[in-house]
Amino acid sequence: MSQVDLTRRLALLGITPDDAKVIEPFRLKLYDAMDGIVFRFYRFLQSQPEGQRFFPDDNRINQLVPKQREHWRRLFNCEFDEAYIKGCQAIGHAHLVNGVAPYLYIAGYTFFLVELQNFAVMNFANPQELRTILAVVTRLVHLDMDLALSVYTREVVQLVAAKAAQGH
Template identity: 40%
Template sequence: MGTTSADDMLRHRISLLAIDQQTINSLARVAPFVETCLPGIIEDFYAHMQRFPEGRKIFSDPDRVRGLKQHQRAHWIRLFNAELDVEYVAESVRIGKAHHRAKVPPHLYIAGYNFFHSALLKRMATRYQNDPQLPLMCEAVTKIIGLETDLALSVYVRELWRHSIEPTRKAAG
């Protein structure tokens, strides 16, 4: 993917999700709090996933899970600091491909985003309950997690096409 096309794609996705300067400002306001919440949310996420057979299978190696937690934390910090550039897209695509190679089913990936999103909004509602900017901060969090989910699912669709649909079409054609 060339820089221009990745740049164009990112600008289009940001525009579609209405991630504007107000969103960026709200993210900047909430980012330090998000960073303090990440360790607890990430621990809770892996504990939650371990309750399910597919989670136990995927997250069975404790050393691997430790590394995943560190990478996940760094990625979320970058996201909430609105470092939305071509390098962010490349990293998101790399992460999506790794999940696809590890055979993480899309429903589990979506459940992970949902878990994180819900846990973060609950913590924000408690921390900022009397802050009139809470709705804008929640909206910003929803938009940025929407961007992340979009990029992840786009990787799944491309990989499915590349490995399943396209070869079938070529064989039939």
């Protein structure tokens, strides 16, 4: 992804450099709570038939929790550098090759978004501050989902183009 593409996506979602300052109080409080959110996420997945296929026991979950925690921390640091973009793309690719359907991916992001919104509501009483934090959290989560799911789109477009080139 080029810097122009990233800049365009940030603008479309309304993400600005000021968001890093706005989200800082949330981010600092979230660090201590992130492990709990991540563990609840994996427990939720294990409770679903689709998730049981990927997480039949805790071994894989225990490997993924630190990676998941670090990914969310990078997102809320609002440093959209090449490492972050490549990380999102690698995550999207890993989910694609492991057969995680887009609807499951969206369900996972929905789980996190609701958890993050609930965390904000429980930790920020000032209505204006809460509205601003909720807006930034929503934008950032959607950026992350966009970057990861774009891998699916790119792979499908490449498959269609390859089949077309073969005359199918």
